[in-house]
Amino acid sequence: KKESKLYMAFLYVAFASLLIGGLMGLLQTLVRAGKFTLPFGINYYQILTVHGVILALVLTTFFIVGFQFSLMGKTTGISDKQLKVGWVSFWVMLIGTLITATMILLGEASVLYTFYAPLRAHPLFYIGLSLVIIGSWIAAFVNFRQLYVWKKAHKGQKSPLLAFMVNINMIMWVIASLGVAISVVFQFIPWSLGYGATINVLLSRTLFWYFGHPLVYFWLLPAYMAWYVIVPKVIGGKIFSDGLARLSFILFLMFSIPVGFHHQLTEPGINPTWKFIQVVLTFMVVVPTLMTAFSIFATFEITGRRKGYKSLFGWFKKLPWKDVRFLAPFIGMVAFIPGGIGGIINASHQLNALVHNTIWVTGHFHLTIATTVILTFFGITYWLVPVLTNRKLTPKINRLGIIQSFIWAVGMLIMSASMHIEGLLGAPRRSAFSNYGGADQVSVWINYQIAQAVGGTILFIGILLMVYIFIKLAFFAPRGEEEYPIAEEEEDAMPTPKVLENWKLWIGITIALILFAYTIPMIDIIQHSPPGSVPFDFPIGR
Numbered sequence: 001k002k003e004s005k006l007y008m009a010f011l012y013v014a015f016a017s018l019l020i021g022g023l024m025g026l027l028q029t030l031v032r033a034g035k036f037t038l039p040f041g042i043n044y045y046q047i048l049t050v051h052g053v054i055l056a057l058v059l060t061t062f063f064i065v066g067f068q069f070s071l072m073g074k075t076t077g078i079s080d081k082q083l084k085v086g087w088v089s090f091w092v093m094l095i096g097t098l099i100t101a102t103m104i105l106l107g108e109a110s111v112l113y114t115f116y117a118p119l120r121a122h123p124l125f126y127i128g129l130s131l132v133i134i135g136s137w138i139a140a141f142v143n144f145r146q147l148y149v150w151k152k153a154h155k156g157q158k159s160p161l162l163a164f165m166v167n168i169n170m171i172m173w174v175i176a177s178l179g180v181a182i183s184v185v186f187q188f189i190p191w192s193l194g195y196g197a198t199i200n201v202l203l204s205r206t207l208f209w210y211f212g213h214p215l216v217y218f219w220l221l222p223a224y225m226a227w228y229v230i231v232p233k234v235i236g237g238k239i240f241s242d243g244l245a246r247l248s249f250i251l252f253l254m255f256s257i258p259v260g261f262h263h264q265l266t267e268p269g270i271n272p273t274w275k276f277i278q279v280v281l282t283f284m285v286v287v288p289t290l291m292t293a294f295s296i297f298a299t300f301e302i303t304g305r306r307k308g309y310k311s312l313f314g315w316f317k318k319l320p321w322k323d324v325r326f327l328a329p330f331i332g333m334v335a336f337i338p339g340g341i342g343g344i345i346n347a348s349h350q351l352n353a354l355v356h357n358t359i360w361v362t363g364h365f366h367l368t369i370a371t372t373v374i375l376t377f378f379g380i381t382y383w384l385v386p387v388l389t390n391r392k393l394t395p396k397i398n399r400l401g402i403i404q405s406f407i408w409a410v411g412m413l414i415m416s417a418s419m420h421i422e423g424l425l426g427a428p429r430r431s432a433f434s435n436y437g438g439a440d441q442v443s444v445w446i447n448y449q450i451a452q453a454v455g456g457t458i459l460f461i462g463i464l465l466m467v468y469i470f471i472k473l474a475f476f477a478p479r480g481e482e483e484y485p486i487a488e489e490e491e492d493a494m495p496t497p498k499v500l501e502n503w504k505l506w507i508g509i510t511i512a513l514i515l516f517a518y519t520i521p522m523i524d525i526i527q528h529s530p531p532g533s534v535p536f537d538f539p540i541g542r
Ligand code: HAS
Pocket: 114, 216, 217, 219, 220, 262, 263, 282, 285, 286, 289, 290, 292, 293, 294, 296, 297, 333, 334, 336, 337, 339, 340, 341, 342, 343, 344, 345, 346, 347, 348, 352, 355, 356, 357, 361, 364, 365, 368, 369, 373
């Protein structure tokens, strides 16, 4: 079908990014272990920027937009006009990605994926990133339109659950990315073009984290879409409660954005009262995650018991462990237990003082985004690609997928565990190999660095295997029909309250919370801004 081509186009970019970004990750672990020197004058921060931008921003956004387009197409339909605009979003995002990637590869933008001022990149780096965001906004407006058209044609009916979820995620994305867009357009681009000698660093970082935290939920929510609606179907069950799923997404919309200060707890210039308020709001965002865990386990248990497994954990043993469409997301769910606990530690002000800017934080996000989310995305790939290309997930590919999931789990366990421990021993994140003037502590860190290189190598093997599986599913697997797994709701679930679809109410509360959490600190940051910082061009003397 013609729409499949659009969805697949997004996935091609995502998997090409996985290969490039993964290779950079491997190189980083080798450099940090002191086992490898980058050739051709390539700088450590150049590959670290490629790794972060290509994996955290490009892979995720392309996969999510493509996957969400397919969910909308399946549940609400997509018109020819919407499809055309969908292609516009793809090309705008791709052109933006190519511009940004070129600047990084030329060594003109080694500013890492957070592009903190006063690090300054070439203007085209920021312009490219802006295009990626603009492209994603175009996609968002197509999704909004798809739901609107569906609602008009189905007056009085509740929207399809997946369409509702996609729209929540895109509303959150648009509101959040406004922050980084303002910073890029009004601060970074003029500054990198030479207008204005200094930049308000705190303002730029605050606008970045206003966007940066919801960004992580923009990654997480598509995984939750699969956990709530797809995984139940794969295991032969039903959705525990449509209303509960919608409520948890609404809570994410409300509490994901006004919490960016938990990334800035160590920064001066922000009144501690506002930090405290945003930390409280951060803990609120744990609630929908716990609701999700409860609801998914309820689905697992109900399904197992319905199949007749009676003992306390009999239902658990009988889950379809040999089906990679279930196994890969399940490993992701398990990884979220330590990943989430790490998040709560990070968000606690006093504990943050211990872990901030250490490699502990890197360990945290390799569990959350690189395991929970990415393994769920792999789990989606095993059925989505065959559906889109009219091919079969054969038992052989399924077996390879199971091997891939275990390789990923083992590699990540070794790498992320050693990052967490090394972080508690004080090792900084974002630093190349150094003996820090021969400090004793370094001799303790090095063993954990070597463990990370081992984990990173295993993970790279996992990436090669996953890319092979993707190519196989997209081009070489036998022709056939594969199911698009969308579960129905349990018959005895409570009817979904109508108020959950009151968009004006939820968006209104979201905006009110943002204004509450940010207005006064923003005025402070602008009013009491220091003279600003002069640029730091990398490499020095560019
Ligand atoms: Fe985070 C830093 C706080 C979740 C990603 N985070 C980062 C960075 C990234 C990131 C990329 O407060 C680095 C940014 C940078 O470059 O500087 N994070 C949290 C909190 C949560 C959280 C409170 N993070 C995520 C998710 C991410 C992600 C999700 C990506 C997808 N994070 C922080 C903080 C920092 C931070 C600070 C800044 C640190 C610093 O100082 O720089 C929460 O959302 C976590 C809630 C989750 C739980 C877990 C519940 C468990 C569940 C398990 C379900 C399991 C099932 C199966 C169903 C409370 C849901 C069980 C099976 C069995 C067999 C048992």
